[in-house]
Amino acid sequence: MSERDVFEYALLRVVPRVERGECFNAGVLVYCRAKSYVGVRTHLDETKLRALDPEADVAGVRAALRAVEGVCAGGEAAGQAARDDAGRRFRWLIAPRSTVVQPGPVHTGLTADPVAETERLLQLLVR
Numbered sequence: 001m002s003e004r005d006v007f008e009y010a011l012l013r014v015v016p017r018v019e020r021g022e023c024f025n026a027g028v029l030v031y032c033r034a035k036s037y038v039g040v041r042t043h044l045d046e047t048k049l050r051a052l053d054p055e056a057d058v059a060g061v062r063a064a065l066r067a068v069e070g071v072c073a074g075g076e077a078a079g080q081a082a083r084d085d086a087g088r089r090f091r092w093l094i095a096p097r098s099t100v101v102q103p104g105p106v107h108t109g110l111t112a113d114p115v116a117e118t119e120r121l122l123q124l125l126v127r
Helices: 044-053 056-071 075-083 088-092 112-127
Strands: 007-014 025-033 035-044 103-113
Touching: 007 035, 007 056, 007 088, 007 112, 025 044, 025 056, 025 088, 025 103, 025 112, 035 056, 035 088, 035 112, 044 056, 056 075, 056 088, 056 103, 075 088, 088 103, 103 112
Parallel strands: none
Antiparallel strands: 007 025, 007 103, 025 035
């Protein structure tokens, strides 16, 4: 059996009208300290978005999801977080916020491959 490491994950939720509190999953953030990995996979279901808010700013929601992807990737795309390690970037991304794209609670598990785990969670919990 291959060695498995602890990982943490949080779902990214789209809350088109914060005052109503309705949401749906649009991505998953995964952090594995042992592998210095932080990654995200997103999938925006425009039908769900429009069902909750016919006037929703689809381009704005996509931009917010891309911003999360940029912070996860590091480098110039991460802006001020570019110099932070994977753990600090993950902690910043999971901080509670009252915006259209919000992180959910953090959960943990074990994985031998955090990249594959990110894809598995996307398929299981988002798509």
